[in-house]
Each structure stands twice: as C-alpha cells, then as structure tokens.
Amino acid sequence: MNNVPIEYYLILSAFMFAVGTAGVLIRRNAIVVFMCIELMLNSANLTLVAFSSYLGLAAGQVFVFFVMTVAAAEAAVGLAIIIAIFRNKSTVNIDEIHIFKW
C-alpha cells in the first residue's frame, strides 16, 4: 500500500469528484443527482483517508467516519424527501420541481 504514490489517490479522487459534480449539474433524475452527491462525498473521503495514511495521522480517518454518518443520515432524509415529492408530483425529474422561485 505504501508504495502507491499519493498523487494516484488524489487524481482518482479528483476524477470521482468531477464525475459527481457533472452528474449533479447535468442529470435530471433526482435519484441520480442524489447518487452523484454521494459520489462527491466519497471522493472527499478518499482524499481524507489517503492523506491520513500519508501523514500517519488518525484524524483524517476519524473525519471519514463523521462524513459517512452524515451521508447516511442525509441519504435517509433525502430519499424520504424524494419519495414525498414523487407521491405528490408523480415525477422525480428535478426540472419539473422548480417551485421555489419569484
């Protein structure tokens, strides 16, 4: 493990993050958007773990647990919201759910 250079992890993480961001900005399906957000979170997790190992500090890994916990909670709430929206609007296309505007 130690002989994998840190740059590889960072490049992979940046790639994952870019994919996630593109997904959030482009995809219309709320669930896909949601999954993309998870992807972004996990890319950040990967960076944290990589640096934790590289620097030999435990703090990064502790952080990751926090992020995973929050992500789990967020998934629960987020999916519940999406289900609620689907029940009302019979769609999960976020372009059709633009009710917060002037």
Place this chain on the structure above:
Amino acid sequence: MINYIYLTVLLPLVGFLINGIFGKKIKNEKLTGIIGSSAVGLSFIIVLISFFQTLALPVEERSHTVELFTWINAGGLNIKVAYLVDQLSLVMALIVTGVGFLIHVYSIGYMHGDKSFWRFFAYLNLFIFAMMNLILSDNFVLLFLGWEGVGLCSYLLIGFWYDRKFEKGTTSQAAKKAFVVNRIGDFGFLLGMFLIFLTFDSLNFHEVFTKAELFPISEKVYGFIALFLFIGAAGKSAQIPLFVWLPDAMAGPTPVSALIHAATMVTAGVYMVARCSILFASAPAILTVIAVIGLLTAFFAATIGLVQNDIKKVLAYSTVSQLGYMFLALGVGAFSAGIFHLMTHAFFKALLFLGAGSVIHAMHDRQDIQQYGGLKKYMPKTFITFFIAALAISGFPGLSGFFSKDEILWYAYSHGSVLMWITGVATALMTAFYMFRLVFLTFYGKERFSHDVHPHESPSVMTVPLMILAVLSVIGGYIGIPVIFSGEGGNHFEHWLAPIFSSAERRLENYGAHSHFEELLLMFISVAAALGSIYFAYYVYTRRPGIAVTVSGKFKGLYKTLVNKYYVDEVYESVIVQPIQKVSERFLWKFADNKIIDGAVNGSAYIIEKLGEVIRLFQNGFTQFYALIMMLGIAIALFWIILSL
C-alpha cells in the same frame, strides 16, 4: 402655620382635580363654584395667618424655607421642591390668593349658565396652583414650572370659549398667539437659567444671590443673565416688543382677564425681576434698558388706549401701560415701589375688569363703549366701584394709585432723569383721560344701546367682590405712604420689603439727595395733570360730544395709527410671521421635507426595489442552476485563495 405653607399650593391643586375629574358629573354650579372658591379661600387664610406670624417675628428671622422633597438630583444639580416664605413672596401670595378668591366668587355669578362651568373653575384652580408655585418657589426651576403652568392656564382660559369668534379670527387663535409669544420670552428665561447655573453652580435662590453678592463676577456675565431674564419677564409681563399677546388675551372670559391678565400672571415678570434684584443691580446697563423699555411701553400703550372702543381693549392697554410703570420702577432701582404698584394695580385693575365684566354681563356681551351710555342709573353699585377704581388708577390724591404711581414717578425723577419723569407724567395724564373717557362713555350721557337691551345690576355674588376690591383700592395705598407725609420709616411697605432688596440697593450707587420740596412740587404737578385730564375727558365726552369726532377727523392719520395700534400686529405679521411661514412652506416643507427627507426614504426603497428586480432573476427555481452558481462560487473562492498564496 408657615410650615404648612405648602397647603396653599396643594389646596388649589385638589380643587382642580375634584372639579376637573368629577366636575362634569357634579352638574351643580353652586357646588362646583364653592369647591373652587373655597380651595383658594382657604389658601388665602393660611397665607394671611403666615403673614401675621411673620410680621410678629424680628426682621432677621422673617425668611423661611419649607422643604418638601428632592425633585431632581443629577450630578451637581440638586433641585428641591421647597417653598420660600419671606416678605416678598408673602406679599405676592396675599395678592394672588386674596384677589384670586374674590374673582373666583365673582365668577360664580359671571359664568352662571355656561355649558362648561366646571371646566372654568378647574382651570382657575390650576392657575392658582401654578401661580403659587411661581411665587413661593425657592429655586429657578420650580419657579419655571409655575411660570410655564400659568402660561398654559392662560392659553386654556383665553381659548375657553373656543367656538366663539374674536375680532378677525377665533379665540383659539388669540390663545395660540399668547402662547407662542410667551414661548419667545420663556426661551430667554431658560437661557438665563442656564447661564446662572453655569456661573453660580446652583439654581437655588439663596445660594445664587449669596454668591452674587459675595463673589466678583464680570459685569458682562451679569449683563447677559439680566438681559435673558428680562426677555422672559418682557414676554410674561407684556413689554415692548412682546406685548402684542395681551390685548388679544381679552378673548377669554372677563374674570380671566381680571385674574390672569391684569392682577397676577402678567405681574410674574415684575416679581421675577424683583426677586433677582441683586442680579439686575449688578448689571446697571440692563437696568437702564429695563427702565427705558418700561417707560416706552407705558407711554405707547397709553396712547393706543386713548382711542380704543372695546371696553376690555382699553383696560388691556391700560394694563400694558401700568406694567410698563412697574418696569420703570424696577429699572431705576426702586424695587419696592415696583412691587407696591404691582399690589395696588392688582386691586384697582381687577376691580376695573370685574366692573367691565358686570357691564358686559348687563349688556348681553356687547363690548363696544360707543353703544353704552347712561348706565349709571341701571347699575349703581357697578358704577360707584368702577368710578373709584378709575380714580385710583388716575392717581387721585388719597387713593391707592396716587401713592404707588407718584412713588414711581418720584424715583424716575430722582434716580432716573427729568425726561423719564416727563414721559411718566404724560402717561399718567393719558391714563386719567382714557379711564374717564371709559367712565363717561359707559355710565354718563345718552343711552346709545338698542331698545331690546335691558341693562340690570349684577347679582350680589358679583357686586360684593367689587365692593371689597373698591375698599382695597381706596385703602391699599396707606401701607406705603411716602416718607414726606409719614416721616422717617413711615413707609411700612418699603420697610417691610427692605431686607429683600438691601443687597441690590447696596450694589447700586448712591443717588444724590433731593429736597422734599421738589418731591411735593412734582407730586402736585402730576396730580394737577391727572385732574385736568379727568375734567377734559368730562368736557369732551359729556358736555360736547361732538369734539371727539371733530378732533379725530382733523388728525386722521394719527387717529388711524392709534386705532390700528401702530400697526404693530401687521408689522410682526409681515416681518416675522409671514417670512417664517414662507420659509417653512417653501423651504422646510416643500424642499427639505419633501425633497431631502422624503427623497432619502423613498430613494432607498427605490434602490432596493430596482436592485431586487435584477437579483430575483437568479431565483429561477431550477435546482441545478443553483448548484452551478454554488460551484462557480467555490471555484472563484478557490482561485482567490490559490492566487493569494
């Protein structure tokens, strides 16, 4: 009883509260009148007892301070509600409660049947409360409270018949005028008070006057203090240039004119100057100004009084003129003579007003003396008392006005100048003339009123106060007989007040001695002038009624100027009122308020609105658009951070 002096302040307040709160429910004129009058009557008794107790004390112990509670305590400023009972305040309190009581009783008859009878008595009692605070106060602040209080009551009572017309406007306009003109004076008084506190670190009479007596302070400071205080006095006591409100104050009911605008409130300025005599004596230049202004006021008001046809207007100008006399006395340093004239004037001028009220009452609210005539036989009591008062004010020998007015004239000559004396005598001459013009036009000659008017004598609730005041007008002068008639120390009034003014008189330089012969000669001249002009009035208005018309026709310009009161009102209107109105309307209202202030308020709202119109375009509801913006934000922030590394 001296320690209970605060009751004299409290009782009228209680009367005011009872009549003011329950008056509408009492619905009983007699009860309302009795409550109002007895509050003042009891006060008078307390003052009278205190007076005799003080009289029994040795001279050094005649000044008492009755402390009630601390009113204001902030930093170096400590104001107590405390009443000063000394020779001067007792004289004033006797006048205010005594004359006030008689006028209260008179009002029961005069205001009979008025729809707000109770309100009238409530205001009168409130006035006495404020006036007692004014004269009994032992510091400037409490005095100022009373000062403003009497101004308020004056305003309320001038506009008492708020639904009536008065001359070209309404009574409320007259009331407003009185209030506003008084504010100008009050402004001066306030400045004077600030300067006193700055100079002496205190507003307590005793402390201020002691410091003024002991410590040398520049004459300039004294000059400004005296000037500011005099502006206040000029406003309240209707002196040039602030006298214009008093004639208009006649819009109020006649007892009000008698009580407030003749006997008591308008003399507050005289009292205040006398009280602060040491401050004024330290500024001789201002003292001269006071004498000159007093003299001019006396003279010009008397000339206006010569031609007025409204019975109350004549008396109003006469009051202004007599107040001028008092200020003349103060200005030449004869403080006790000024207070003496204040007292005798309170008697006979209150009597004149109440007599006029009785006539107006009989003539169904007609006030034009050209429409009176021959009333002597219809109302003998009113006639006799009015006649006595007219004699007293004219300075008929032996009556109160003779003693007080001649004392002032004598001091004007001996402490002032010959010119002052001549002007004073000319004023006295005119006073006698217009008073007897009033008497002859009202009570003598042909009846000029229409047939549907049936004059009748007033009820005794009105005539008895007239008689008491008539007695006072006759004997009131004998407590102040000049030294030439009574010998050394025979002037009891001056003797009584001497301790109050001693420090001021010490500060004023000594005047040269004059012989008694001179005094007698001058007295003889002024009496002869008064008697001559009484006869002249008799000749003009009863023997040859045509003369007055011919003369006024001959001197048309002068006559018109006098009838129009030297156009002072018009001049003030165009020089002061109109410009202020124009500036207020065109600059302050239409420009400063509408454009600048409203512009700033409306402008900020307008900017926010326009800004919002642009910004709200970003709020399109598309989640991904928001996300994009967020991303861009983060990207920019990152760039920023990276660039600044």
